[in-house]
Amino acid sequence: MSNKIGGWAGKVLRVNLTTSSIVYEPIEQYYDYIGGMGIGYKILWDDHKDDIKATDAENIIVFSAGPLSGSGVICTGRTTITSRSPVIEKHLIADGHFGGHFSPAMKFAGFDAIAIEGKASRPVWLKIVDDKVTIEPADTLWGKGIFDTHAMIAQMMGPNAQVAAIGQAGENQVPLSVIMTQGGHSAGGHGSVMGSKNCKGIGIIGTGAVKIAASNEKMRALDDHILGIIGANNNGVVPSTPQSWAEYSAPISRWKSRPGLKWGAADQEIDLGEVPWNERNRIGFRTSMAESYIGVEYANKWMKRTGGCHSCPIRCFCELKVPELKSKYNRKSEHISNVCMGFLVPQYLMGTKNGTEAHAMAGVLGAQILDDYGIWCNYGLISHIFKFLKTNDMFKHLLPEDEYNSIPWALWDNQDPAFLIDFYRRIAFKEGEISHMADGLYDLIERWGLDGTNPALGYWDIHKESKTKVFNKKTNAAVHHASETAGQVGTLINVVFNRDAQCHSHINIVNSGLPHDMTAAIAERKWGEGAFDKVNWYTPINAAKVRFAKWSLVKNVLHDSLTLCNWMFPLLASPDKNRNYEGDSTIESQMFSLVTGIETSETELDFKAERVLHLHRALTILQMNESNMREEHDVLSDWVYDMDPDKNFGQEGTIKMDRADMQTSLDMFYEAFGWDIQTGAPTRATLDKFSLGFVADRLAARGLLPG
Amino acid sequence: MITRRGILKSSMGVAVGTVYHGTLISFLTGCGSDNSSPEVIEVMAGGLMVVNPVMCVSCRRCEIACSWNHEGDCSPTLARVKVERNMNFGPHGVQFDYQTQHGECGDGTVVPATCRQCEVCTQVCPQQAISTNPLTGAKIIDEERCVGCGYCADKCPQQVIKVVRSKMKAVKCDLCNGNPACAQVCPTGAIKFYPWEEAEAALEQYEKYTGLVS
Structure with missing residues (x-):
């Protein structure tokens, strides 16, 4: 390892549109929260105000990247957007994400995050060219669709500008609105927050670099290691149809390339053919x-x-x-x-x-x-x-x-x-x-x-x-790889966040396409016997499933903090028969260690991610002014339990859950996280363990700390 | 008379070091010239990197590997292959009809720019800091001689030379000493190294995407 710290760009940009103030914060204070989502939650915790709406000027919206974005490490083009959400009762915190090339540009410009608060007196957009940050009038942009807005801002800045913008829905403060960057990459739920601030978008040109602590040889070696393990989208590691090179195939896999499947609208028609796992220069067709x-x-x-x-x-x-x-x-x-x-x-x-x-x-x-x-x-x-x-x-x-x-x-x-x-x-x-x-x-x-x-x-x-498909009765969040995905595992994952769970850690192993017994064996080695049930044939809750759910959530938060694609990672399976189709869950820590130069194990990195998850839970409690998460937050819609009336929970062919089993699941889940079993709120001991004593103090002062 | 298209065809099978009169520079660089121009071109070893825009999927892994390999960090400025510049709106920037032009915001065709290892930079450098690597044919910059004046960057027909402010040196494609990193990491094989005798077809395909879409 070299002595330089790589990864982080070094600064958080804070913009107040009411006062036109533009200031920088050093990034070091956010190291314990990794980056991305962690920065967003920490800013919103520090600046929390009771009972404000998402569209109030006081609300803050944070565009953030982690230390990996812009480093060039595989799948690190993600941006996390964190703010109160107008879609949820009491406008609780939520995060949206988009990919594309926005956060790498932000990092090249020297910023790990951009936090915007206040409200401009007239439509504006934020222009960032490296360290030159200006608030520009957006009168000509207001009323335009997102595609034209991208083009108009790029015309004013230069064609290499990466732009995040809202369309008419965001301007009109439609709660269900997005912020989108070029290429169709959109983050849901916070378009109206930008609209309420009269902020049409952000344009960035970054000409600097993301520093990397490790040598090119080590970076390339890790890149090659990942290419030997990674599958198709959602880490499907077998082709969707039988192919000459593959021992297995499964229609559920997103490894779709096969003879007869074409890029028919390409100027030179391309028949994709078979794309074997080890053809590294053809992965993009997969x-x-x-x-x-x-x-x-x-x-x-x-x-x-x-x-x-x-x-x-x-x-x-x-x-x-x-x-x-x-x-x-x-x-x-x-x-x-x-x-x-x-x-x-x-x-x-x-x-x-x-x-x-x-x-x-x-x-x-x-x-x-x-x-x-x-x-x-x-x-x-x-x-x-x-x-x-x-x-x-x-x-x-x-x-x-x-x-x-x-x-x-x-x-x-x-x-x-x-x-x-x-x-x-x-x-x-x-x-x-x-x-x-x-x-x-x-x-x-x-x-x-x-x-x-x-x-x-x-x-x-x-x-x-x-x-x-309304899964959570209290937050009214949608089903997102919930009870249909590994039973209680997906269900527990879907009770924690305030909007639909954007967690794919579990789907990336469940839908790998490997035969069920092989997937179950990987799950058993990782979390214990009985971690992964047969599809649509569930058993009662057990400790292994709880470990699976917790692990998935922590990895999800880790990825949204690094910022790494959770639609691909973690990689618990691989297409490599020589590895017995096993993946490698340490890749994220290898990435982090090489890029930042801070040697960090998987366990150490997961610990930081878990800290971010506890902070999210605490902030939800603070915003709700309610600590009884079991009864006021972690509640499932009735249909989850009452569907398929002719079948009982645990019978083959149904994904219905059981009320008593789910309460037991929550008991075990809360215990695994160190949350109060009665309420599901983090205890002081847990918050102290994660150096979040200041969080415990604030909750205690509000009577929101259990015990 | 050697035609622009014919020059490389006629060079197939000709030994390295053969001297030509004509328009090889103009063909490779895209610079205007007539076929009777008096330049004397020596066809060197090696070749050049060319992208097939039909295959480019805009991941920028070529930029990344290039940047890692040469500077250790990651940046489109440091990379010698340029994807970011043309990525969203094509080689001519934002046009009024951007929806029909090339680029991610247009017809989806991405047209990265690569060095064609022509002679322009070597000729304009007042420090004589740019020379030809006899093994690879790449034009390489001697950083001890380079003063970062930017003449080469300014005159580069492909605009793929940049002066890096942090060290005040120009940087350009050196073909990675014969083992280009960009091609190694491309997930579709869109960017490849072509020896001179195969370059014409590759460049011809590339050139289809350098103009405005009418």
């Missing part, structure tokens, strides 16, 4: 996932190439060329770059079927509209709820008659994607009663009586309805 979203026919027709974030060889994004977007729907561009929910959300809303043209077109058209307006999907909830209300003819009871009659329902009935043009416009510009679908779900439930209190809806209760 995860061509378009067929999962738009069907193989349209994937082969529209796929131009894969895309994604800085330093990532996996390329989970789909760059599509769809002439009909211009010719049929009068869009400005026939190109769309996105992944996963970007395509799926409008398809969920339309209820289209994969393999049809309507489905494919709904995905690409909807993705382009959502991205330009900057609308967030709340991890699909807006679509699931819309579809349920429409299918059950409930909108006529919820909307004024004139408004109801003005909506082109026939387009939806005919599965015409043009419906999305009308619907999303109403959302982005807050047109009419239906636009409240983009409120926080707590507000929408109260407004429309979706909690079993509206007689016009037959006392329908959203928390009893599995189709609408």
Whole structure:
């Protein structure tokens, strides 16, 4: 190791738009919180104010990166955005994330994080060229979509500017709105926070460097080690179809490349063929996932190439060329770059079927509209709820008659994607009663009586309805790899955060594609016997599952702090038969040690990440002014327990959970974290153990510390 | 008369060290010239790095490996291959019709810039700090002679030479002494080393993406 400390850029930029103050903080005070999410939570803890709304000037929004971003280490192009969320009751803290190239540029400019507070008196944007930071007028940008905003800021700064911006939805303070950077990378939930500050976006040009403590030889050796272990997106380590080089295959794997799958819209058509695991110069073809979203026919027709974030060889994004977007729907561009929910959300809303043209077109058209307006999907909830209300003819009871009659329902009935043009416009510009679908779900439930209190809806209760996918009854967060993913493991992961759990640590092993027995064996070696149940066939809670859940959460927070992609890492499995398909969970600590020069073991790094998680829990308690997390936060919707009425918990073929088992699970989960078993709140002993005594003091002073 | 396209075709199989009159520089650099220009070009060993924009997936691992290898840190400024500059809006920057131009914000085609190992930098350097590595054919900078004046960076037809402020030295592609790091880490094989006799086809493909989309 050399003597220089690498990784961190050195400064946190603090901007107050009310006073136009621009100051720098040294990064050293955040080392114990790693970076990224850790910086965000620490700033929000330090500057906590009771009972403010997300859209109040006093609220702070933090764009942050960790020591790995910009270092060039694999999959480190992530940015964490932390702030109070207008989508959650009491506007609790939440974090959104995007990839792309924004945080590397921020680091090259010399900043680990940008924290914005206050409210400008007129529309502005923040211009950063290395250490020159200015607040610029945004009158000409206000009202523009995100795509034009990216271009206009880049035109003013230079084409290499990386831009994070909001669209009309954020400007209009639509709670379900995003902040997006170039290439279709968006972070959900905080667009309106920027809008409330009259801040259209941030443009950055960074010409400096992220320092690296280790030698090139060591960095390349680690890079090569990772390339021998990493799989496709979500760490699928086997191909999705049988191939000559592979011992195993599984349709669930996102290793989609195969003969006959094409980049058909590329100027030179490329048939992907087999992409064996050890062909390092072909890894970028491996995860061509378009067929999962738009069907193989349209994937082969529209796929131009894969895309994604800085330093990532996996390329989970789909760059599509769809002439009909211009010719049929009068869009400005026939190109769309996105992944996963970007395509799926409008398809969920339309209820289209994969393999049809309507489905494919709904995905690409909807993705382009959502991205330009900057609308967030709340991890699909807006679509699931819309579809349920429409299918059950409930909108006529919820909307004024004139408004109801003005909506082109026939387009939806005919599965015409043009419906999305009308619907999303109403959302982005807050047109009419239906636009409240983009409120926080707590507000929408109260407004429309979706909690079993509206007689016009037959006392329908959203928390009893599995189709609408509201998983947490208190936060109203969506299902996100929850009870359907390893039973109690996914369930416990889904109770901790205030929005949908964006944790993929568990899915990255559950969906590796290896035969179940091999996955179970990896899980058993890691967490103990019984850690991983058979799919849809669950056993009662045990200590191994609790260890699996805790480990997953800690790794998730670690990744969002480093900042490293949790949609790929951790890598517990590998495609290498010679390794017996085992991965390597120490890679993150190897990355951290080489880049920063601070030799740190996996255990030591996980300890820092766990500190950040305790801080999140404490901040949630402080913001709620409530310490009884068991009864006021960690509560599941009724359908989670009551679905499949003809089956019991533990029977083959159901993912239903059991109320008593879940309370036992919470007991064990709280104990594993050192939280009070009665309430689920961190104890003083635990906070002290993680050098968070100042957190304990503040909670104690408010009567929020257990015991 | 040797045509611009013909020059490299005719060079196939010709031994290293052969001397040509004509437009090899103009072909390789993209600089304008006529075919009767009097330059004398010596075809050297080695070749150059060329990107096929159809295959580039904009991960910038080439920039990263280049930067690690030469300077130890990570930065698009330090990297000798330039992806960031053209990545979002193509080689001509932000145009009014950016949606139809190249780049991540346009048609999705990314057009990185690489050094073509031409003679321009060697000729304009007032310090005579840039010379040809006889083993690789790369134009390399002697940092002891370089004073960071920036003449080479200013005149570089591809704009792939930068003066690094922290050391006030110009940096450029040296082909990693014959084992280019950028090509080793590319996840699609989009950037490759081409010996001179194979360069024409690669450059021809690349040049399709250097103009504005009409």
